[in-house]
Amino acid sequence: MTEDDSKPTAGRRDVVVPLRVYKAVTVFSTLFAVLCVVGGFILVDNATQRASAPASEIDVPISIAGVGLILAGTVVYAFSTRFRTEEMGKSKDDAGEESDNG
Secondary structure, three states, X not given: XXXXXXXXXXXXXXXXXXXXXXXXXXXXHHHHXXXXXXXXXXXXXXXXXXXXXXXXXXXXHHHHHHHXXXXXXXXXXXXXXXXXXHHHOOOHHHOOOOOOOO
């Protein structure tokens, strides 16, 4: 058993894709995430009347939809960071070399 055999590989979830796919995933997922987060904040802002409405006048379905959009944008962005290309090299967990930093 070598030193590298003791490292767990079940936790790795990187998806290696061609560069063209990586660019498309990065662009469109970031665009979607930004639009969802901004749209979610707009909905929450409208539901609470710019945070000036008393609690009894808050439009609950619209505010829940706004929070849902914010969460959807967050999830899409988080999962899009799992993609990488072969040219990007090894992740930190795979690095078999010692660091030269200090």
